[in-house]
Amino acid sequence: MKSSLLTLLVCPRCHHDLNLESEAAEGSEIMEGALTCGGCAERFPVVRGIPRFVGASLSAEKRATAAAFGYEWTHYSALTEADKNEFLAWIAPLSAEDFRDQVVLDGGCGKGRHIYLASQFGAGTVVGVDLSDAVEAAFKNTRELANVHVVQADLLELPFRNPFTLIYSVGVLHHLPVPKEGFLSLTRHVQPGGRISAWVYGKEGNRWIELFVDPLRKNVTSRLPRWITRCLCFPLAVVLFAALKLLYAPAKTRPGLKRLLPYSEYLCSISGYTFAENFWNVFDQLVAPTAYYHSREEVVDWFSTADLEEVTIERHNGNSWRGTGLARRR
Numbered sequence: 124m125k126s127s128l129l130t131l132l133v134c135p136r137c138h139h140d141l142n143l144e145s146e147a148a149e150g151s152e153i154m155e156g157a158l159t160c161g162g163c164a165e166r167f168p169v170v171r172g173i174p175r176f177v178g179a180s181l182s183a184e185k186r187a188t189a190a191a192f193g194y195e196w197t198h199y200s201a202l203t204e205a206d207k208n209e210f211l212a213w214i215a216p217l218s219a220e221d222f223r224d225q226v227v228l229d230g231g232c233g234k235g236r237h238i239y240l241a242s243q244f245g246a247g248t249v250v251g252v253d254l255s256d257a258v259e260a261a262f263k264n265t266r267e268l269a270n271v272h273v274v275q276a277d278l279l280e281l282p283f284r285n286p287f288t289l290i291y292s293v294g295v296l297h298h299l300p301v302p303k304e305g306f307l308s309l310t311r312h313v314q315p316g317g318r319i320s321a322w323v324y325g326k327e328g329n330r331w332i333e334l335f336v337d338p339l340r341k342n343v344t345s346r347l348p349r350w351i352t353r354c355l356c357f358p359l360a361v362v363l364f365a366a367l368k369l370l371y372a373p374a375k376t377r378p379g380l381k382r383l384l385p386y387s388e389y390l391c392s393i394s395g396y397t398f399a400e401n402f403w404n405v406f407d408q409l410v411a412p413t414a415y416y417h418s419r420e421e422v423v424d425w426f427s428t429a430d431l432e433e434v435t436i437e438r439h440n441g442n443s444w445r446g447t448g449l450a451r452r453r
């Protein structure tokens with residue numbers, strides 16, 4: 124971790140300031156050491172450059188989800204060309220300009236593809252938080268960026284007060300045991316007047332996934348050894364890849380064909396994926412022990428409970444919701 128992160132951190136248990144003890148450093152990165160709380164005396168280790176706030180008290184469900192996505196993002200850690208446009212589509216109506224000089228938090232940063240982009244968009248400071256071992260990939264992907272920090276922590280027990288002016292969470296909340304709690308936790312760390320943006324799976328448009336894919340995911344593929352899940356994903360990815368290239372890519376410019384094809388809004392949007400992107404997308408759908416599909420009504424309720432203003436909630440790709448709002452100035 125870079126020592127400049129210390130000004131943003133507090134003890135997640137008692138919210139007291141933390142003291143940093145460095146045991147090994149590489150340039151500006153403290154690679155091994157500890158953060159100790161001046162209040163409750165809790166000690167949080169810094170391991171391989173990353174401050175770790177994940178204790179032994181994590182539930183089995185959270186552990187299983189973290190293990191699944193930790194596997195995915197440490198085995199598929201490369202950043203790709205598709206990342207930028209996808210990210211901007213997930214957080215619209217926010218644009219790259221909205222990141223300029225902001226203090227940004229990524230709630231569930233995975234391998235770090237979006238914190239990398241947030242830095243490229245001109246953010247002042249960017250912090251990526253993830254519960255899983257994906258933080259190892261996020262750290263490697265962003266350690267050269269002086270304004271980017273990676274922290275391993277639970278979204279429900281974040282080691283910050285409310286220093287952030289822009290918080291986003293993309294594709295993460297629907298994998299929490301209680302997604303609304305995760306959303307409300309994030310909103311507690313945004314400054315008055317600051318912005319929050321979230322993208323989640325929709326209930327609308329995903330009925331067939333809930334009926335056919337969900338039982339397979341819950342009862343079979345999320346429980347198998349990962350190498351077997353990967354083997355099962357391969358033939359599915361081959362069939363999907365052929366359909367994307369032969370049907371959905373041409374359908375992007377042929378409205379008649381697009382109307383005939385099932386699930387076309389979403390599948391046309393990913394028709395430019397490489398085979399690797401497509402394969403890991405299939406794996407992502409089948410590996411998570413927990414996944415919820417949210418109705419518009421539920422997402423509206425999250426934003427309203429958080430008392431946000433200037434809220435917009437839009438349907439995205441016919442199968443998901445993207446919402447944004449501002450924390451009220453008190």
Ligand SMILES: [Zn+2]
Pocket residue numbers: 134135136137138139160161162163164165
């Ligand atoms: Zn403490």
